[in-house]
Amino acid sequence: MQNTLTVNDTEYTVLQLLGKGKGGYSYLVTDGTTQYVLKQIHHEPCEYYTFSDKLQAELRDYKTLCKLGIPMPRLLAVDAPQECILKEYIAGQTxxxxxxxxxxxxxxxxxxxxxxxxxxxxxxxxxxxxxxxxxxxxxxxxxxxxxxxxxxxxxxxxxxxxxxxxxxxxxxxxx
Missing domain, CATH: 1.10.510 (Transferase(Phosphotransferase); domain 1)
Known part of the structure; x- marks a missing residue:
């Protein structure tokens, strides 16, 4: 695991891997002041699910769920070339x-x-x-x-x- 990850030229220190899903790896990161979740899109095959553009699907789904009023962490930044997003960190256990x-x-x-x-x-x-x-x-x-x-x-x-x-x-x- 890398020690740092970058979103839109801002470097974040990786604190821990939170999990791996169908679409990416989620890391708990910090800028030294605040903690965030950085999701790095991956392109590993998933035998039971097909994606077209994972990043665009993530952004489309976020907008859809926000409009409906589903409580979710806020989307803070998108780095399309790096295929990653930065989200608000909701502290606590799952x-x-x-x-x-x-x-x-x-x-x-x-x-x-x-x-x-x-x-x-x-x-x-x-x-x-x-x-x-x-x-x-x-x-x-x-x-x-x-x-x-x-x-x-x-x-x-x-x-x-x-x-x-x-x-x-x-x-x-x-x-």
């Missing part, structure tokens, strides 16, 4: 980490269902897997920007909810 520790808050399901109430009429789903959500100051944030056309088999009630229960199965690469 819902997946909290569930593993036996810490389920009943309000989280209500907040996801509220998000579904915005998404479904717009013909959309998000990735409901608990690693994509961070509770902070009473708000549940969707920290990914991915959204897809609505399909009942991948909505929260038919797919996502199973990962939010006490005995949740490991995620499979089915989507």
């Amino acid at each position: 819902v997946a980490e909290l569930l593993k520790a036996g810490r389920m808050e009943p309000g989280w399901l209500k907040q996801v269902q509220t998000m579904c109430g915005l998404l479904y009429p717009a013909g959309l789903n998000i990735d409901y897997y608990p690693t994509n959500f961070v509770p902070c100051s009473g708000t549940l944030y969707y920290i990914d920007y991915e959204c897809n056309a609505y399909m009942e088999q991948w909505d929260f009630e038919h797919w996502g909810i199973q990962y939010w229960t006490a005995q949740a199965p490991e995620r499979t690469n089915e989507i």
Whole structure:
């Protein structure tokens, strides 16, 4: 892992790798004052998902979800030539980490269902897997920007909810 990454000629120190998704690697970075998430797009193959332009898809999905009012980290910068974005860092553990520790808050399901109430009429789903959500100051944030056309088999009630229960199965690469 590199010690620094650059967005629009501004250098950030890498503090840690937060995770790897279908579209990129997310790093916790700092400019010495504030912490951010830097997502570096990757072009590794994904057998169960196809992308056209990953960066443009990320930006399009962000705009779509913002218009709907889904709580998400703010997009702060885009560096198209480097294929990376800089996002607000929502501090805290993911819902997946909290569930593993036996810490389920009943309000989280209500907040996801509220998000579904915005998404479904717009013909959309998000990735409901608990690693994509961070509770902070009473708000549940969707920290990914991915959204897809609505399909009942991948909505929260038919797919996502199973990962939010006490005995949740490991995620499979089915989507």
